[in-house]
Amino acid sequence: MSAAAKKGQAPLLKVADLGAGYGGMPVLRNVSLEVHKAEIVALVGGNGAGKTTLLRALSRVIAATGKIEFSGRDLVPMTSDEAFASGLVQVPEGRQLFDRMTVEDNLLMGAYRRSDKAAVERDLKRIYGLFPRLGERKKQLAGSMSGGEQQMCAMARGLMAAPVLLMIDEMSLGLAPVVVEQLMAVLGTIRDEGVTILLVEQDVHLALSGADRGYVMETGHIVHRGAAKELIDDPEVRRAYLGL
Template sequence: MLKVDNLSVYYGGIHALKGVSIAVEEGQIVSIIGSNGAGKSTLLNTISGMVKRKGGSILYKGKEIPKLPYHIVKIGICQVPEGRLIFANLTVKENLMMGAYLRRDKEQIAKDLEKVYELFPRLLERLTQMAGTLSGGEEQMLAMGRGLMSNPDLILLDEPSLGLAPLLVKTIFEIIEDIKKLNKTILLVEQNAYKALSVADFGYVLEQGKVTKAGNAKELIQDKSILEAYLGKKEIQINL
């Protein structure tokens, strides 16, 4: 579904992505793990058209993606950004409808709203509430629901567990697996290496702008170098 080949991105004089190549098969969850500053969010922002690339290609369903972000949304790619970036001064429902801004299929929009309510029943309870008054976990649910309202085939999910309590992190990752069951493909960027790989089909390790490892997620999760780099012993014992 998605093929990124030899992608190069600069921020001023900083070479943020150095020949990055990844592939995402339809129906998969593909996770990208790495430390802060590795280039994970830059990769997603480049795919979604928010950051310009210096070189390389990005193919979606065999065709080069458009340059403008709203055209990228139109072809079936949406990004759920790091930090949620909800519209605090709009209600929960108004935020969800912003996700469908480019759509004109009113009947399907209504059906998709119902699906979002099924995935996130807490949002249904808070439809008329101002989004700025939600908890961090509820904001993340709203950001994911808003993304789904664009009716994407491919979802770019950036740090969904950031700043959330462990119990909410568990809930969010269960919902990610439920979203996959809706025939969605997910490219997930996440600092929680164990959680990211435990839900994924395939994984990549990004270090200093380069892909240093790639493989089946269940195999990567047993890789000693990955465990040592991204998981402390205490966390390994808790999760395994």
């Protein structure tokens, strides 16, 4: 467990008895989890487990029942714009960049709600420090970059929104291992700078290896939870998800 959780601090995000679905068809049932400030929490599970549905419920893109408390505020009655304005930012699966805009314009789109222009400029320089490749390609069309570079751009765009909690959906999908290692290193850096991260991944070993704590989801339920190292060493998790 992370130091923040050990100290008994109130969680940044608290989800209790969450239910959500589509068109009257339930996907999530009684989901409960917590994310504490300045930690990386991994939400892992196979395709169809309900991970993306959970992110959509947290982002208020779809309706939900139960409790979603973020920074001491009730998110359930909020719109997606209000949740975003509160500091809850999602990096979607598939990146969803503006392909015919430059890298830098994509990054600035992440900050479109911010009025602190000097801080935006400082954050842009910081982003180029975190992702030097983006600095080299800032005038290049985003759609012309490699998959790994586009994922960097999507994550950087999320960071430009000045998130309190950054939720990343399937970061490693389709990327070479060396690129994924670079991205995981960046997550560690921004966590150390105080950004809280909820990492949603099918690659269970990858996510748990870089996380402080983790949750394992199956068919809309949380079936395992605990410190990331404990989950990696759990015989049932190893057998079901790690092929060991």
